[in-house]
Amino acid sequence: MKHTFIDRVYDAVTLSWLTGPIFSKELRISSRRKRNYFLRSSYLLILLIAILLAWEAMVHSYSSNVVYRVSRLSAAGMAITGTVVMVQFYLAILVSVIMLSNAISEEVYHKTLGVLMSTPISMVQVIAGKLLSKLLQLILLVCLTLPILGIVRVFGGVPWEYLIKSFCVTLTAVIFVGIWTLYLSIHQKHAYIVIIRSILGLIVFFFVAPLFFGWLAIGELNVDDDSYLLCVAVTNPMFLMAMLMVELMEPRGMPFATNSWWIVHCLMMLGISTLLFIRAVTVVRKKALLQACGQLDDGGKTKRRSKTEKLGKIHHVKGPPVLWKEWRDSRLKMGGAKRIIACLLVTGSILISYAIFENENFLDDDYCHIMYAMIFAGLSTFLTAIFAATTITSEKASRTWPALLCTLVTDWQIIWGKVIGVLRRSTLFWGILVLHMTIFILVGYIHPAALPHIVMIAMPVAFFTTCSGVFFSSLFKHTTSAVVANMIFVALLWAGVPFFATIIGGIFFRGSDVLIETVVMTNPFYYLIEVLDDIAGKGDASTSWSRLRYSWAVGGKMNFIEATVLLWVVASAYIVTGLGFLKIVKMRLRKNIV
Amino acid sequence: MMIETVNLTKCYGQLQALGNLNLTINQGDIFGFIGPNGAGKTTTMRILATLLEPTQGQAFVDGKNVLTHGKEVRRTVGYMPDFMGVYDDLKVFEYLEFFAAAFDIPAKQRKSIVEGVLELTDLEGKKTAAVDSLSRGMQQRLGLARVLIHDPKVLILDEPASGLDPRARIEIRELLRELKKMGKTIMISSHILSELEEICDYVGIIEHGQLVFSGTLDEIWKKLGTHSKVRVTVVDEHKAKAIELLNAVPEIEQVVEQKSHLLVNFTDGQIAGSVVAKTLVGGDVDIVSIEPEKMKLDDAFLQLTKGMVH
Ligand SMILES: Nc1ncnc2c1ncn2[C@@H]1O[C@H](COP(=O)(O)OP(=O)(O)OP(=O)(O)O)[C@@H](O)[C@H]1O
Ligand SMILES: [Mg+2]
Numbered sequence: 082m083k084h085t086f087i088d089r090v091y092d093a094v095t096l097s098w099l100t101g102p103i104f105s106k107e108l109r110i111s112s113r114r115k116r117n118y119f120l121r122s123s124y125l126l127i128l129l130i131a132i133l134l135a136w137e138a139m140v141h142s143y144s145s146n147v148v149y150r151v152s153r154l155s156a157a158g159m160a161i162t163g164t165v166v167m168v169q170f171y172l173a174i175l176v177s178v179i180m181l182s183n184a185i186s187e188e189v190y191h192k193t194l195g196v197l198m199s200t201p202i203s204m205v206q207v208i209a210g211k212l213l214s215k216l217l218q219l220i221l222l223v224c225l226t227l228p229i230l231g232i233v234r235v236f237g238g239v240p241w242e243y244l245i246k247s248f249c250v251t252l253t254a255v256i257f258v259g260i261w262t263l264y265l266s267i268h269q270k271h272a273y274i275v276i277i278r279s280i281l282g283l284i285v286f287f288f289v290a291p292l293f294f295g296w297l298a299i300g301e302l303n304v305d306d307d308s309y310l311l312c313v314a315v316t317n318p319m320f321l322m323a324m325l326m327v328e329l330m331e332p333r334g335m336p337f338a339t340n341s342w343w344i345v346h347c348l349m350m351l352g353i354s355t356l357l358f359i360r361a362v363t364v365v366r367k368k369a370l371l372q373a374c375g376q377l378d379d380g381g382k383t384k385r386r387s388k389t390e391k392l393g394k395i396h397h398v399k400g401p402p403v404l405w406k407e408w409r410d411s412r413l414k415m416g417g418a419k420r421i422i423a424c425l426l427v428t429g430s431i432l433i434s435y436a437i438f439e440n441e442n443f444l445d446d447d448y449c450h451i452m453y454a455m456i457f458a459g460l461s462t463f464l465t466a467i468f469a470a471t472t473i474t475s476e477k478a479s480r481t482w483p484a485l486l487c488t489l490v491t492d493w494q495i496i497w498g499k500v501i502g503v504l505r506r507s508t509l510f511w512g513i514l515v516l517h518m519t520i521f522i523l524v525g526y527i528h529p530a531a532l533p534h535i536v537m538i539a540m541p542v543a544f545f546t547t548c549s550g551v552f553f554s555s556l557f558k559h560t561t562s563a564v565v566a567n568m569i570f571v572a573l574l575w576a577g578v579p580f581f582a583t584i585i586g587g588i589f590f591r592g593s594d595v596l597i598e599t600v601v602m603t604n605p606f607y608y609l610i611e612v613l614d615d616i617a618g619k620g621d622a623s624t625s626w627s628r629l630r631y632s633w634a635v636g637g638k639m640n641f642i643e644a645t646v647l648l649w650v651v652a653s654a655y656i657v658t659g660l661g662f663l664k665i666v667k668m669r670l671r672k673n674i675v
Numbered sequence: 676m677m678i679e680t681v682n683l684t685k686c687y688g689q690l691q692a693l694g695n696l697n698l699t700i701n702q703g704d705i706f707g708f709i710g711p712n713g714a715g716k717t718t719t720m721r722i723l724a725t726l727l728e729p730t731q732g733q734a735f736v737d738g739k740n741v742l743t744h745g746k747e748v749r750r751t752v753g754y755m756p757d758f759m760g761v762y763d764d765l766k767v768f769e770y771l772e773f774f775a776a777a778f779d780i781p782a783k784q785r786k787s788i789v790e791g792v793l794e795l796t797d798l799e800g801k802k803t804a805a806v807d808s809l810s811r812g813m814q815q816r817l818g819l820a821r822v823l824i825h826d827p828k829v830l831i832l833d834e835p836a837s838g839l840d841p842r843a844r845i846e847i848r849e850l851l852r853e854l855k856k857m858g859k860t861i862m863i864s865s866h867i868l869s870e871l872e873e874i875c876d877y878v879g880i881i882e883h884g885q886l887v888f889s890g891t892l893d894e895i896w897k898k899l900g901t902h903s904k905v906r907v908t909v910v911d912e913h914k915a916k917a918i919e920l921l922n923a924v925p926e927i928e929q930v931v932e933q934k935s936h937l938l939v940n941f942t943d944g945q946i947a948g949s950v951v952a953k954t955l956v957g958g959d960v961d962i963v964s965i966e967p968e969k970m971k972l973d974d975a976f977l978q979l980t981k982g983m984v985h
Binding site: 394395396397398399401403405406410476479481483484485486487488489490671674 | 724725726728749750752754756758759760762766769772773774776782821
């Protein structure tokens with residue numbers, strides 16, 4: 082076949098010398114997937130609507146004074162750009178984690194790695210191809226928002242510099258996160274486990290570690306705050322993005338200028354990414370060689386026959402079989418030592434954060450506990466959402482689903498087995514929230530009444546998220562689609578809807594907050610905040626039970642009993658809706674089996 | 676009649692995978708299901724195992740409609756899919772016990788039943804091995820063990836021998852014979868046709884979702900007129916003369932010279948052997964042997980599905 086001019090241009094543009102045929106293959110496949118079209122267009126749509134609504138809300142609704150409007154315009158421009166850039170940054174990271182969560186494992190699992198090894202494609206090309214092709218979608222998305230943000234720039238106030246800086250930081254962060262996730266996916270065939278591990282790893286790198294070293298440096302070694310902050314900014318994209326935002330909104334509040342430091346940061350991220358990349362190439366090459374000579378099992382682990390066979394004890398099936406199996410399945414698939422390390426890390430970082438806040442006299446403040454509760458509840462929701470979304474798709478992927486459906490196990494037994502299994506697995510995470518509450522009730526910073534209420538909020542959230550997850554998992558074929566769908570669903574429901582309600586309320590119900598007030602009354606996280614706001618903190622914690630007062634957005638002040646009834650009503654509504662999801666799952670359980 | 680389908684039709688969107696398939700399998704028979712890739716074998720089997728709903732038509736197993744009596748059918752049928760998955764965190768014994776429980780077998784009987792099927796499939800030594808550490812062939816055997824666990828009357832096996840070494844294949848064949856002796860009805864699809872040849876009572880040949888042929892092996896041979904070929908071996912010096920003589924006989928359609936023998940095609944199969952013998956003896960040719968050419972199922976398969984390639 083003769084190479085046409087267009088072919089050559091195409092090759093040059095797609096860096097084919099580096100990425101080889103894998104890239105083209107991936108590109109073709111990924112552009113064929115419906116899910117990608119859906120993701121791309123819905124993202125742009127949401128972004129556009131958000132910008133228009135925000136603009137409408139901020140600019141049109143107030144005064145007709147021209148000068149005032151112009152100043153509002155530039156404030157609006159900054160606010161919108163800042164928000165979009167920030168949201169996009171975190172979204173891009175999340176999506177890149179999900180996209181690359183099966184990058185290598187799919188090759189290992191489908192046994193194509195050994196085949197690739199016997200072709201002239203080099204391993205560098207394989208990895209680079211995988212990485213770029215998956216990230217390309219994402220980078221495309223981020224690039225597409227640049228012109229949209231360019232429009233916002235017309236309002237004034239937003240310098241190009243800011244857009245470029247944040248664009249570069251986002252880009253390098255995405256590349257780093259992508260390689261990190263790809264690296265994790267070498268060792269693990271289950272995408273959802275890779276997602277969880279990758280995100281936990283990022284949390285440790287970028288939140289726990291800086292916190293710990295900050296505590297060490299400022300508290301113990303007397304390093305001055307500014308140089309510490311600078312250090313963090315250079316090493317931590319999350320923090321740097323926050324700093325850029327501050328610089329945009331309130332340049333005087335900055336401890337240092339990000340001038341050229343952001344370049345140092347970007348170069349450093351690229352450097353680390355390169356090192357990880359080289360490491361990934363060596364490891365994959367080793368794996369591929371093993372697979373080519375048949376010494377690798379499906380899970381990507383080197384076979385160790387003799388060892389696994391000796392692993393003695395047989396557990397007998399008790400009770401309903403699906404429930405039994407789900408119950409004993411721990412899902413994170415971590416060995417003993419790793420599990421202990423992970424537990425130590427989590428407890429350690431929580432304790433350190435307590436120590437730091439205690440030092441700052443923040444621990445008896447209700448906002449402190451609202452923050453903790455939101456982080457714990459948010460993370461638990463997130464993990465529950467992932468666990469639930471993998472239940473059925475993972476059986477479909479491992480082809481055990483038809484075998485199970487051929488047995489006499491009823492549909493409800495399967496569904497409830499899965500639901501209870503997910504709930505059990507996520508109890509560990511929800512337990513942290515409850516434990517935190519209990520500790521500070523005992524310490525006397527939170528009123529004991531908070532405990533039953535927190536449980537009443539957490540349980541329906543966990544149950545509802547599980548049900549929707551099982552629903553998406555019965556709907557989709559690929560685990561990653563189900564996970565993405567469930568996370569987007571939950572995020573839209575509990576964060577997106579209030580956000581849009583605020584904006585739409587601002588436009589259509591000038592000045593009145595009816596819409597947003599009604600919306601938050603359906604939001605469990607709102608109740609979480611409100612409960613802690615009203616009865617946590619040193620002052621409120623010692624009130625007698627009969628004097629407790631809860632002030633909701635709708636319905637005025639309530640006492641403990643009334644508040645409990647209200648929470649119970651909300652909880653029931655979520656549980657009933659969850660059951661509705663399960664009913665749909667039951668109806669379509671036997672559709673699309675293969 | 677153990678399995679019966681009436682005008683069974685299945686469409687995947689535009690594509691018709693099965694079109695008016697009528698199939699009957701009697702109790703206690705081993706039925707071989709043959710067809711090229713994409714013919715609709717797996718689709719048929721999935722419908723019979725209640726995993727797929729037919730677009731049109733009905734399917735019955737042991738007299739029960741698969742659509743309306745799913746549970747009874749599942750109790751009767753043991754279905755082994757073409758690609759079998761295993762739960763990666765269970766041991767062999769646990770895996771089988773899990774399925775025993777899933778088939779409502781009381782806890783007390785499970786142990787002995789699981790041990791029974793392990794013995795039958797020769798997997799006793801692997802009792803405590805993790806299922807995903809088993810080799811492909813052993814996993815296949817484990818799949819067979821799983822299918823047998825609830826002692827179903829009907830076994831539906833989708834390419835059970837794929838990926839097995841010759842020894843394991845023979846073992847599976849033995850196992851199937853044993854199961855037949857136990858009175859089970861077995862429907863088996865395979866690409867390795869010589870395998871079906873030795874164990875099947877009936878075969879059905881399917882192509883493009885249509886049954887091209889169904890009947891006993893003898894009926895296939897008859898339909899194809901397989902006895903009309905004779906393999907003749909003569910002393911080397913007389914080869915040319917023999918060809919000349921045979922070509923002169925009007926009943927003989929064609930003489931093909933092969934490495935060590937001659938393949939003689941007749942237009943009519945009944946008198947083949949004697950005509951050849953008489954002609955050659957009459958012509959003073961030294962004959963080493965004359966034997967009817969036995970046609971392999973593979974060839975029958977090729978002939979029956981010829982011209983309908985995708
Ligand atoms: N889930 C599906 N969606 C769409 N088309 C399908 C699906 N499953 C099978 N088909 C189509 O139906 C036809 C019959 O497929 P089937 O799997 O039954 O063939 P088969 O005889 O088992 O082939 P093989 O010998 O390769 O296993 C094929 O053309 C296939 O492409
Ligand atoms: Mg098939």
